[in-house]
Amino acid sequence: MKTKVDYYDPKFFTNRELSWLDFNDRVLEEARDKSNPLLERVKFLGITQSNLDEWYMVRVASLVKLVEVKYQQPDASGLIPIEQLKEVNRKAHDQINKQYTTLNRMILPAINQVGIHLLNVEDLTERQYQFIRGYFHDELYPVLTPMADDSSRPFPFISNDSLNLSLRLTGKDSDKSLYATLQVPSIFPRVVKLPGGSNDFILLEEIIKQFANQLFVNYDIEEVSTFRATRDMDLDVAEEDTSDLLKKVQQQLKLREHGHVIRLEVDSNISGKLRKRLVKELKIDEDSVYEVNGPIDLTFLNKLASAVVGHDDLKYPPFKAYQAKELNSDHNIFDAIKKHDWLMQHPYDKFDSVVEFIRQASIDKEVLAIKMTLYRVSGDSPIIKYLGRAAQNGKQVTVLVEVKARFDEENNVHWARTLEKMGCHVIYGLVGLKTHSKLSLVVRREQNGIQRYIHMGTGNYNDVTAHFYTDLGLLTCNNDIGIDVTNIFNMLSGYSQPPFFHQLHISPHGIRDFINDKLNHAIKYAKEGRPVYVRMKMNSLSDKDMIAKMYEASHAGVKIDLIVRGICCLRTGIPGISDTITVHSIVGRFLEHSRIYMFDFDGDQQVYLSSADLMTRNLNRRVEQLFPVLQPDLTQRVLDIYQTMWDDNVKTRTMIDDGTYKRVDRRGHAPLNSQEYFAAQATKMVNAQQAVPRQKNDKQFEPMMSPQNQPDPFDEEDQDRGENQ
Incomplete structure (x- = not known):
């Protein structure tokens, strides 16, 4: 008799959070890999930090809440929340130590060798010192706000992810310790370029530390230490309790800023007295305190790599993304899709074709309606502009904007309001569900009747991340798929429940x-x-x-x-x-x-x-x-x-x-x-395309200019804008 196999045995599963840390360690390996261009290694190290920050704000925050309510249900790997949190903190401490070992032993020495210097105050030339002195007095001093912490003035609120200085002071006539907090203002660049060297830099907090005594006249600074608090930033929208989802999201965004502190990062040389005080005031467990041997918050490394002048040899070589000529602005994209389906592999194939699909739909006289789902879009999205233009041109435009998209809530609320003002019908997602699908439907009147054109993809309609996320997209006018997509939009916007789908799931x-x-x-x-x-x-x-x-x-x-x-x-x-x-x-x-x-x-x-x-x-x-x-x-x-x-x-x-x-x-x-390989193939196809003499097309699709007779905003300059991962 065969023994029944239990495929759910916990020993067959890895804990989700520990697996995520393994993934971030693979990203960290890219920072340590000397075969990668040096400035790209710098960026990889910065990415490991932004990854960790988001993971803490959402995933670890959720674990902390489960522990607080004494939730005892084990995960697939058999660990209950308190066990997961303990393992997560242990492994995360090891990873953060590895981050700073990578910074101090590999990255900083390597960039020094090629003339890129991240300097401390004691390393500055006289000219550079006078520069930071002037910068402090002229720019920083009027903005900085020291916050005393004593019996009459409670410990100040520390906002999520902000960089702060904790200070211990004594009066001129007293040995009694006094305490204050100083937030490093985020409105100034954290990486400050110095004169006297093309690639000499200093961090903003180092300038403030050097001249902080000028904010405390008649007091002596005994100690100053940098710290950063990470708060629970998981959005908790009780959708059943509200008829106005947009308003509820906006309320929760304000409340989220005051979530519990779930991680505290401090300088490794902080005194026991200052450390103890921060732990007590921020109400955090010792396991969640991280002492770091270097600048807190390594996301500054992305800015440092971008600020370096020259040294293109230390970056990835550029490649040319391909776009089939049939899908560009010189051709009618609907004629192209009618001939056959088109598959695009981004970023090796230009995302321009997707934008062009919506642009042409917005001005084509035969287009009756555009329907689209938006999960994450860029801060200056051309697609949003074309959807607005379509509505202004009298087309029926329906857009589902997922206002619960994590960390894009504020951006999406803004775009939802903008689209409404431009005349689009906007749906704010569904109760209890996030809409993560990537669908566009263009309904067009043609000689043979109504024709549906569809774009479906694996990634977001974001023209910026499309430059460094690999995704696949399909343009088609397949009739069965068109019916399915129509039914999906009816389901999203109304009460329709299609009994079946022909091709989609x-x-x-x-x-x-x-x-x-x-x-x-x-x-x-x-x-x-x-x-x-x-x-x-x-x-x-x-x-x-x-x-x-x-x-x-x-x-x-x-x-x-x-x-x-x-x-x-x-x-x-x-x-x-x-x-x-x-x-x-x-x-x-x-x-x-x-x-x-x-x-x-x-x-x-x-x-x-x-x-x-x-x-x-x-x-x-x-x-x-x-x-x-x-x-x-x-x-x-x-x-x-x-x-x-x-x-x-x-x-x-x-x-x-x-x-x-x-x-x-x-x-x-x-x-x-x-x-x-894919980048090289794309470049080869572009070169081959450019080698063919361009022929005049008598049936060329003529793009309509905007009412102000200005060129389209989506040009080559827009394509080169970068955004943090």
Whole structure:
């Protein structure tokens, strides 16, 4: 009699938060990797800090709240919240120590050697010292506000993520210790460029420390130390209690600034007295105090790398993103889509084609309606402008703006208000669900009747992040897909509940059911001895039911290859459970963001793209879409893209049996960096396109100028703007 296998055994799972720390450690490896350009290594170190900050503000904050209410339910790996928090703090302390070892022993010495200097006050020349003295008096002094802390003046409120100085002072006629706090103003650049050297810099807090005594006349500063508090920034919107979601989000944004302190970072040389005082006033556990050996908040490194003059040799070489001429402003994009589907792989294919799709729709006389979902957009989004233009041109424009998109809430509230003012119909998301799908629908009147044109993608409609997030998008006018997308928008804007979809699969629940069905089909094939192969790519894999189903498939003999950039709670190499599962993670120049789900049933290749990762939130609590790539040549292109990434032996790490990751052994193999390969291919296609003489097109699509007869705002200069990851 066969023993029933428990695919949910906790020892088969890795804790989600510990897996996330492993991912951030892979990013940290890029900062330590000497094969990367030096200034890119500087940026990677800064990215590890911004990653940690967001993780603390949301994920660790949630753990702290669970511990406070004595929640005892274990996670998939068998750890209850208090055990998770203990392990998280232990591992995070180790990672932060590694960050500062990387900074002090590798990064700072390396940039010094090439003439880039981050200086302390004692290192300055006389001219540089006089410069910071003048800067303090002329710029900083009028803005700084020292806050005394005594019996009549309580300890001041410390805002989230702000850099502060804690001071211990004595009066001229007394030995009694007095205390004060001074916030480092965020309205000034933290990285200050110095005269006398093309790449000499000093941090703002070092200037303030040097002249802080001038803010405390008749007192002596005995000690000054930098600190930073991180607060619980998870947005808690009780949507059932309000009919005005927008107002509720705005209220919560104000309340969020006063969340509990969940992390305190202090200088490693802080005195016991000052440290004890901060711990007491900020009401934080000792386990959540981090002493750091260097400047607190390493996100300044991104600004430092950007401020360096020259040294292009220390950055990634530029590449040329490709755009098919049929999808540019010289051609009618609807004619192009009518001929066949178009697949775009960003950032190697320009995001301009997506923007052009909306731009042409906004001015095309035959377009009746535009419908779109927006999760994250840039601060100066051309898509928003074109949607507004479309409404002003009399088209029916419906936009779902997800105002609960984490850390983009304020930006999205602003855009929602802007779109409404421009005449668009705006939906603010759904009660209890986040809308994370990436869909655009253009309805056009043509000779043969109404035609629907659709864009679907794996990434956000963000023209800035599209330059460094890898995503896939599809332009199509497939009739079945058009009907499905119409039904989705009716579902989002009204009370429609379509009984079925022709080609698309929708979360909540629909994507889970679809992938379960495919894995059950694969299990059936494996048991019958027929060839079957499952390949997937995603950002994170944490849903325990999906993982258990993959274990069941592997147990039946199904070969499963996974590319998972970040969190992966699945374990490989468990005898009889996951022998046939291999996990790769690619961390490199671009942030891998595309989601691909592929099934090969004895040569029947089925390829799907999705906005969803296999996380419980994506499958149960978000509106997501999964869609097929039906055109044979595009199906093959996705298969080739995946295979190139799978064969990457430069930026790939493979999960080994103990749950850790190691670099691919490429002895005897030519190096293949998949991201470099795709960038080189794009550049080659651009060069080939430019070599062909441009022919006049008599049926050329003439772009309409704005009412002010100004060029479109989306030009080459806009494409080069950068934004922090």
